[in-house]
Amino acid sequence: MRLLFVVLFLTVSVYGQQPFMDSITGAELKRHLEIIASDAFEGRGTGEKGQKLAAAYLSEHFATYGLEQAEVLDSYFQKFELHKVIPGGELEVNGTRLSFPGQFLYTGPNTIEEENIEFIPFSSNNVGKEHEYALLVQGKETYRELFGRIKDVQKAGFGGVGFLIEDWDNFNELYGHYFNEARLVFPGNVKTSFASLFVDKKSFELSGKVKKWMKKPSGQLKELLQGNVRLNDGVEVIETENVLGVIPGSHPVLKDEVVVLTAHYDHLGKEDGVIYNGADDDGSGTVALLEIAQSLALAKKAGQGPLRTILIMPVTAEEKGLLGSKYYSENPVFPMHNTIANLNIDMIGRSDDLNEDPAYIYVIGSDRLSDDLHKTNEAAAEELGKIRLDYRYNSEDDPNRFYYRSDHYNFVVHGVPSIFYFSGVHEDYHQPTDTVEKIDFEKLESVTRLIFLVTWKLANAEERPVVNKLK
Template identity: 25%
Template sequence: MIRSPRVLAAAAALFAVAACNASDTASTNVADAIPDVAIPEISLKTMQDVVGALASDEFEGRAPGTPGEEKTVALLIERFQAAGLEPGNKGSWTQDVPLVEITAENVSPLTFTGGGAPMSLAYGSEFVAGSYRVQPKIAVKDSDVVFVGYGINAPEKGWNDYAGLDVKGKTVVILVNDPDWQVADAKGEFNGRAMTYYGRWTYKFEEAARQGAAAALIVHDTEPAAYGWNVVQSSWTGTQYLAASANNGSDQTAANGWIQLDKAKALFAGAGRDFDALREAAKKKGFKAVPLTGVKASLNFDNKIARKMSRNVIGVLPGTKRPDEYVLYTAHWDHLGKCEPVNGDGICNGAIDNATGTAALVALAEAQKKAGAPDRSLVFLAVTAEESGLLGSKYYAENPVFPLAQTVGGVNMDALSGSGPAKDIIVIGRGKSQLDAYLEKAVAQEKRVVVNEPTPEKGFYYRSDHFSLAKLGVPMIYFDGGEDLVDGGSDAGKAWAEAYTKDRYHAPSDDMSAITSWDGMMADLRLYYAVGRMLAMTDAWPNWNDGDEFRAARDKSRGAVK
């Protein structure tokens, strides 16, 4: 999963499902259109064999553009073919995804002069930085420093942290998450605890670039970031991947990065500013950016650049009645590759994240094929470069093999649970679409319970590959096994999730030993199977619920079909 763990929790009641879109189905209740499906046995051996191979040192952490990619793509083609799928891209099993591989080398300390005592931050332990500009040398020299609060420009909310400010050539310091992330419910200017896209680090760097900043630095704070500094360090050091662009990123900031919270506080204190007071002020509409008067930032590094072609892997099980209507299963096959060594181990194997989801594509393909081809076509899409910013799924969404207007919806699988079976299922972004009803029917059949996402402030719906398709209108559902374990209850489930997040997420220790039980994963696979099968056996077109941010895109694309 992209630069952030899913911290699971349980405890919420079922809520009502919205009525379906009358324009795509005559039913007034979406549940009426959902067929009953039988769930067959899904192969544990397939899961163990495929996860074991993908997470082995032989696959080198599955970084795009490496020998690990070659091994991964070959394995997936072999297993998709053996499962009875057909090549999904006009006779080919793969879709080329052009990437730029960029590695920061000879990184200088990040220095701040002027104001109080000069500061020099060490790369990796105190700051990280890279560039989205595809050029061999990066230099930020004596750049004025400005605190821009949460770095948000949202005209529809009357909120602009850059109002009246010219940051061209300057270094902006930004807070992570939304201004109201601590609000206890999902109410507020930015939906309270439910993070919006404005809270994501990706948005903050994008907006800083639009404003003309030379550099953008996000202040790391574990709670609103949803992960520790160890995740930032492992994810932002070493080779990064960018989507190839015609202008080589010339419209981007020269440097994007993160700094440790205590270093930010010291920086502000040296400039005669109270960081905590400014952070509090930044929560309110009308906040005015604050220059750190006299403070200058400098940083330089070299970029080692290589252009590489990575690949999405696509298999299809053609439908029998409506083969030109498509249901997606998605998962990312990539991980971090070779990473910061821990106790001599420098391979981030990514067993749970996301060899499990990738193996699930194979196991579900086998099960769907054995059950017989459904009415609609099932597409099994293993995407590249999720860990680098959802690049593979973004490329597919913008260059779809199967038209998005004819894509019914889909299920994304990312970092399946390696704990024991749970009584509950957590839906990430519950209430966004009518796909909730399909999952709830499957969950009831399995005698489990659906619970609300416990940490909506962490914005997990925007952090995996379903988002690339959702923002272009395709209804996508994303769910996980819960924490209320059959054996040990919530205490045991919470302990497992916290240990994985703390000790294994985006680290070399996310290897096969991270999977303490396969039973929970296999129970969850039954639900993934059922939801996909239901979508493939109905003639309904589920939509986003009224008022959802993606509804307009879906209505437009479906309207064009009609």
């Protein structure tokens, strides 16, 4: 009798979804996006006013649609703290004081104070001590090769490394923002005590013996340069939140299993008064979640809600290192072992230069853990018939490594089969020109409907996708 009930219910729900899917329209997506990506939301920088406005907008619509709050939360918000680390410091070598970030940059600990350290020319047969810093000079090595030598120095036992950069202006232009911009980390995220210093070679005081070594490295010279290192990062507490809306499953057993939909609603905020609206990145995915949430809620109200529970979750702090999804994956409101799939949406409103026909979407990760998930996605695309699935970025040797660069990956590491929907990079990526008028709302509607349909099939399938592959 139970099996008959399931089969009958599946017949109604899978093939009766069209009226609810039809509620997803380009006009509604545009209406939401014109608000989410407006100047009033100030680029939705993590922890900033605009991100809070966006969170409120999302939660208010979840309430209006009738989505429920997660039982373990007292609102639609999963709140958490981050630390905004503001780098700063000074370096003194042989009595010459170098300024940060004009003459040197660093990675390593948040705070370090070392006096009377020794800079020692480095070669592969050197063995160092904690109070010694290996000294390397950029020659024919590329910057990437220089970065790669940090591990060599660590293995040799040195307490740190100093790289003397020949073309400092070029190095600073390429990499300076990675080192001197504020970054967000989880509280208690203590980095290694090993410090890597990148120094303008022209500013570094060198003795005659070291200059000679630079011309013809012997690997034996132990001419010492005395130095003091003071790295003092400032820390500011930032409060932010994921937004969680729940559509409970209707089946007495399957309701304990969960399909999670994610898109990051944060963006880059504003810089020097210039707003980075982030219409495509990832306003497009955010409004797609709103439309899918409304459609699923309509089905629930019509008595045709999903068998399994569905969690709609716009996440925060993706632009700061996938931090919102990481926080959820380590503090889930539904057990990760009961999470049968994650569908993640990040930039689905534009087309790139690789496709003449805009009716495509890049599908990344669908077959990495589960063939069942891959087949479900392909079946939905065939049924919809309006969008072509493109797998060019799904290759394990994709040099862009997109598979590792969006929020789905924090589900993958917990063994949850995941799909990342993405329409590609364009000239407005991470620029203030990523604005609403450039969005293809016909495409956005088609992709959103596809994701709705995949969600519907997963939530109402008789069996959950089998995980039959390695990560």
